[in-house]
Amino acid sequence: MEVKFSVDYDQNEKGVRLKDLITGLVSDPEPCRGITSLIIGDWGAAYEDTMDDAIPALIEASPLLPNLKSLYIGDMSSEECEVSWINQTNLGPLLAAYPQIESFTIQGSTGLSLEPLHHDKLHTLTIICGGLPKSVLNEIYNAHLPELTTLTLYLGVEDYGFDGSIEDILPFLNQNPFPKLKYLGLTDSEIQDEIAIAAANAPVLEQLDTLDLSNGTLSDKGAEALINSDAVKKLKHLNLNYHYMSDTMIKRWKDTGLSVDTGDQQEVDEDGEYEWRYPALTE
Numbered sequence: 001m002e003v004k005f006s007v008d009y010d011q012n013e014k015g016v017r018l019k020d021l022i023t024g025l026v027s028d029p030e031p032c033r034g035i036t037s038l039i040i041g042d043w044g045a046a047y048e049d050t051m052d053d054a055i056p057a058l059i060e061a062s063p064l065l066p067n068l069k070s071l072y073i074g075d076m077s078s079e080e081c082e083v084s085w086i087n088q089t090n091l092g093p094l095l096a097a098y099p100q101i102e103s104f105t106i107q108g109s110t111g112l113s114l115e116p117l118h119h120d121k122l123h124t125l126t127i128i129c130g131g132l133p134k135s136v137l138n139e140i141y142n143a144h145l146p147e148l149t150t151l152t153l154y155l156g157v158e159d160y161g162f163d164g165s166i167e168d169i170l171p172f173l174n175q176n177p178f179p180k181l182k183y184l185g186l187t188d189s190e191i192q193d194e195i196a197i198a199a200a201n202a203p204v205l206e207q208l209d210t211l212d213l214s215n216g217t218l219s220d221k222g223a224e225a226l227i228n229s230d231a232v233k234k235l236k237h238l239n240l241n242y243h244y245m246s247d248t249m250i251k252r253w254k255d256t257g258l259s260v261d262t263g264d265q266q267e268v269d270e271d272g273e274y275e276w277r278y279p280a281l282t283e
Helices: 009-013 018-025 055-060 092-096 134-141 166-174 192-199 220-227 247-256
Strands: 002-007 037-043 070-073 103-107 124-128 150-156 183-189 210-212 237-239 269-271 274-276
Touching (some): 002 018, 070 092, 134 166, 166 192
Parallel strands (some): 002 037, 037 070, 070 103, 124 150, 150 183
């Protein structure tokens, strides 16, 4: 059973609080045993407040949610709150309180931390944002996640929180710390070409089934490195959806016979001598 809690603007103005909704949920322990997925949407003015006051209630509820396998923090539409406006907090202690969790999804990266990030059963970690701070990248890279099979990171742009460079991404490609990783998503990046070039012959490809470089500014420059890579040819799937590749490059991919998603082709925004490319999700 899946349960979602969300506090909209009007409810927040009337004094409805996320922590009270959580407390109400676990007031009857028996139905809670059937909950396998918990989704937290807007906690009430997420554009200016964190959910710090609700985290103790979520941690306290852990023994009453023994079968919870999936946790999503920050599931809200742009009409509710733009992703770059969502105020997150340190979610490490919350994840640690649920040792049985297998899938953890976070939307929003402002103020986000994952310290400590040690979990023996987590197999899927997804962070959706318009700009991922390098501090969070470092926390993930240094994490203890022995069962992680799927990692998807929206890297975003500098204007909305990405303060790193290709140097902060290379460790995931060259010294991957997750022995069971099969799906790696380094997506939604303004340096997607640099990532593609670095990934084309990276050691991590030897263990991956899927490489996901979607939703970013990938052009023929990065695609050329990928299409010429023997390691890429061994992947089960390559996700390049939402890109700036040319028609010629798209045809070359089709001619390879590989499983490659080249959908959602974007047009370069030209302004005189300048060309502008934008990831799918920023603000």
